Amino acid sequence: MIRYIIRRLLWGLLLLVIVCALTFIFFRILPTGNPALLRAGRDPQPHLVKEIEGVLGLNKPLIVQFWVYLKEVFLHFNFGYSYYNQEAVRSLIAERLGATASLAIGAAVLWIVAGLSVGIISALRRHTFLDRAAMGTALVLISAPEFWLGLITLYLFASDIGKFKILPGAGSYVGITSDPWKWFTSLILPWIVLASGSAAIYARLMRSSLSETMKEDFIRTARAKGLNEAAVVRQGVRAAVNPIFTLFGLEIGVLLGGAVLIETVFNIPGIGRLNYVAISSSDFPVTQGTVLLASMFIIVANIVVDIAYAYLDPRVRYS
Amino acid sequence: MSAAEPLLRVEDLHVEFPTEDGLVHAVDGITYQVLPGRTLGIVGESGSGKTVSSLTTLGLTRRQGARISGRIMFGGQDLVTLPEDQLRAIRGNEIAMVFQDPLSSLHPLYKVGKQLIEAVRAHRDVSKAVARARAVELLGLVGIPDPANRVDQFPHEFSGGMRQRVMIAMALANEPKLLIADEPTTALDVTVQAQILALMERLQRELGMAIVIITHDLGVVAEMADDIAVMYAGRIVETASTTQVFGAPEHPYTWGLLRSIPRLDGSRHDDLVPIPGTPPSLINPPSGCHFHPRCPYAQPDHARIDPALQAVEDDPDHHVACLLDSRARKELWGRLSSGDTPEQALAAVGTTGEPA
Numbered sequence: 001m002i003r004y005i006i007r008r009l010l011w012g013l014l015l016l017v018i019v020c021a022l023t024f025i026f027f028r029i030l031p032t033g034n035p036a037l038l039r040a041g042r043d044p045q046p047h048l049v050k051e052i053e054g055v056l057g058l059n060k061p062l063i064v065q066f067w068v069y070l071k072e073v074f075l076h077f078n079f080g081y082s083y084y085n086q087e088a089v090r091s092l093i094a095e096r097l098g099a100t101a102s103l104a105i106g107a108a109v110l111w112i113v114a115g116l117s118v119g120i121i122s123a124l125r126r127h128t129f130l131d132r133a134a135m136g137t138a139l140v141l142i143s144a145p146e147f148w149l150g151l152i153t154l155y156l157f158a159s160d161i162g163k164f165k166i167l168p169g170a171g172s173y174v175g176i177t178s179d180p181w182k183w184f185t186s187l188i189l190p191w192i193v194l195a196s197g198s199a200a201i202y203a204r205l206m207r208s209s210l211s212e213t214m215k216e217d218f219i220r221t222a223r224a225k226g227l228n229e230a231a232v233v234r235q236g237v238r239a240a241v242n243p244i245f246t247l248f249g250l251e252i253g254v255l256l257g258g259a260v261l262i263e264t265v266f267n268i269p270g271i272g273r274l275n276y277v278a279i280s281s282s283d284f285p286v287t288q289g290t291v292l293l294a295s296m297f298i299i300v301a302n303i304v305v306d307i308a309y310a311y312l313d314p315r316v317r318y319s
Numbered sequence: 320m321s322a323a324e325p326l327l328r329v330e331d332l333h334v335e336f337p338t339e340d341g342l343v344h345a346v347d348g349i350t351y352q353v354l355p356g357r358t359l360g361i362v363g364e365s366g367s368g369k370t371v372s373s374l375t376t377l378g379l380t381r382r383q384g385a386r387i388s389g390r391i392m393f394g395g396q397d398l399v400t401l402p403e404d405q406l407r408a409i410r411g412n413e414i415a416m417v418f419q420d421p422l423s424s425l426h427p428l429y430k431v432g433k434q435l436i437e438a439v440r441a442h443r444d445v446s447k448a449v450a451r452a453r454a455v456e457l458l459g460l461v462g463i464p465d466p467a468n469r470v471d472q473f474p475h476e477f478s479g480g481m482r483q484r485v486m487i488a489m490a491l492a493n494e495p496k497l498l499i500a501d502e503p504t505t506a507l508d509v510t511v512q513a514q515i516l517a518l519m520e521r522l523q524r525e526l527g528m529a530i531v532i533i534t535h536d537l538g539v540v541a542e543m544a545d546d547i548a549v550m551y552a553g554r555i556v557e558t559a560s561t562t563q564v565f566g567a568p569e570h571p572y573t574w575g576l577l578r579s580i581p582r583l584d585g586s587r588h589d590d591l592v593p594i595p596g597t598p599p600s601l602i603n604p605p606s607g608c609h610f611h612p613r614c615p616y617a618q619p620d621h622a623r624i625d626p627a628l629q630a631v632e633d634d635p636d637h638h639v640a641c642l643l644d645s646r647a648r649k650e651l652w653g654r655l656s657s658g659d660t661p662e663q664a665l666a667a668v669g670t671t672g673e674p675a
Contacts, residue, residue, distance in 0.1 A: 216423065217418060217420060217423040217424040218423065218424055218425055218426040218427070220374075220379060220418070220424070221418065221424045221425065221426075221486075221489075222426070222437075223377075223379055223410070224377055224379060224410055224411055224415070224416045224418075225410065225411035225415075225437060225438045225441050225489065225492075226407050226408065226409070226410035226411035226412055226438075226441045226442055227407075227411075227437060227441050228407065228441075231437070231441075235426055235429070238426075238428055238429075239426065239427065239428055242428070312428075313427075313428060314428065314473045314475070315427060315473070315475050
């Protein structure tokens with residue numbers, strides 16, 4: 001088990017280097033690519049562009065640039081400096097981590113709780129109106145793009161532009177430390193929108209997994225023992241959750257991707273929006289930093305999921 | 320059978336399942352009884368309704384949308400109409416069940432101890448520690464070595480035979496009056512089968528419970544059962560003491576079953592005789608006697624007349640549902656057991672008992 005964990009961590013590290021390389025290459029071959037050109041003002045003099053390239057280190061061979069970057073990232077945890085305002089990417093990210101963590105953790109909790117409970121109820125009430133309504137809604141939520149869903153909810157419920165002025169809308173985010181209640185209410189709509197897709201997928205997965213599980217022999221045994229129906233369902237849920245749990249690590253990635261859009265739509269000052277702004281202005285170091293951070297998080301989440309799975313299912317033993 | 324008050328009495332039980340293809344008549348009017356401390360073997364091919372009838376006894380077919388009629392009398396109560404919560408108090412407590420495949424019948428993610436503790440605490444208001452001590456005791460009772468440690472293992476850490484012992488331990492948790500064992504040895508190795516049967520016999524002696532053993536294996540009932548009910552297409556076609564069923568069987572289907580198993584005392588050149596044809600559809604069962612399409616001795620009117628289960632002439636405890644003349648049946652079995660084929664027997668005896 002320890003050997004397995006160490007091996008997984010080493011593979012994770014290698015994966016991070018590859019992600020580094022990919023983002024590095026992608027953002028340098030994009031057509032809008034030369035940040036020196038972007039910073040040199042209107043009708044730039046070629047010598048000015050060259051000078052800026054020298055300051056940013058862009059005149060060195062790519063492989064040298066990459067090596068310098070890797071060293072800084074892995075040895076000093078330094079993601080470089082923004083091309084625009086010279087701020088350290090690390091501190092840019094740190095400033096915005098709270099907002100993104102608030103958004104992602106809240107949405108993940110909502111996703112799991114809503115997805116599993118809707119799935120369980122649907123599985124136990126199969127082919128009823130409730131089940132059909134829930135699964136129909138789930139299908140709509142899976143299909144609907146998040147940014148569209150975000151705009152719709154703002155249009156309907158935001159306190160500034162909404163038809164029903166119920167909840168704070170875009171740009172209302174405040175940190176949890178300054179005003180917990182405002183923090184909470186401002187995040188309700190973003191949480192719902194961000195969680196909706198994953199929750200809908202989980203509801204459908206849980207429904208089919210639990211429906212199958214409830215036909216298993218051990219469920220019949222549980223009933224034959226004289227257990228009450230709540231205890232029987234608990235046994236079913238315990239077994240049905242396992243196959244779904246393995247997808248958690250993958251779905252986390254989808255959630256983080258969604259956070260970029262949600263933070264943009266709801267104007268939340270988080271890492272997603274930082275990334276969005278950085279991409280549109282070719283701010284490579286910031287983009288690389290955010291992408292790398294997200295990748296690291298997804299890789300770690302997947303390792304944690306795999307290790308936890310061995311404890312959830314005693315039949316699984318890694319070697 | 321003695322005049323003792325039956326522990327379980329099933330009367331004219333019908334179980335039907337509505338499906339997309341039509342109504343499945345899984346159990347089509349069966350009547351039998353189980354006496355305290357005795358063993359009834361229910362024998363039949365797969366799809367003959369033997370499992371459905373026993374699941375219905377515990378009310379486990381209710382949520383599959385089964386239409387159930389008839390009566391299942393147990394302890395003065397009719398289990399067919401008993402409300403779910405009262406039935407739950409009987410399940411696993413007064414009537415317990417052991418299933419065919421012990422691996423799939425145990426929860427794969429719970430330790431066997433937890434599963435045993437659940438069984439105890441479903442019916443007894445005891446602490447977890449007391450229930451756990453009982454779990455260890457039960458594992459010891461069913462012959463699992465080192466029960467104090469095995470109680471903390473998962474089902475996949477047990478062998479097939481040991482798993483079935485766990486299932487039996489779970490069924491015995493509350494010392495039931497009746498144990499229903501549905502093909503308890505079918506999924507096991509032959510040597511392990513014998514161990515499990517011996518275990519069940521020992522526990523029956525020690526605990527004094529009645530057993531209903533459901534199987535397609537005549538060897539198992541020969542070993543275990545005091546009485547036998549032979550089921551075909553949702554009906555009981557013959558019921559008698561085990562000695563009578565093996566010594567003087569009356570129904571052509573029973574003859575077919577007996578002749579399709581190998582015998583140690585038979586000649587090596589005796590062929591095993593399979594029953595021709597396949598079990599009938601339970602959606603559109605054959606008219607008249609359900610067995611007539613596969614019966615070598617069927618007469619044209621057997622497709623019209625539905626035979627009732629009736630006592631045979633000289634034995635009030637031996638019942639058979641057959642339209643053949645009783646004298647003819649005796650002659651036919653006599654011929655068959657001395658090695659004749661059904662065709663030879665029929666040619667010699669005819670269907671009336673008069674030599675043809």
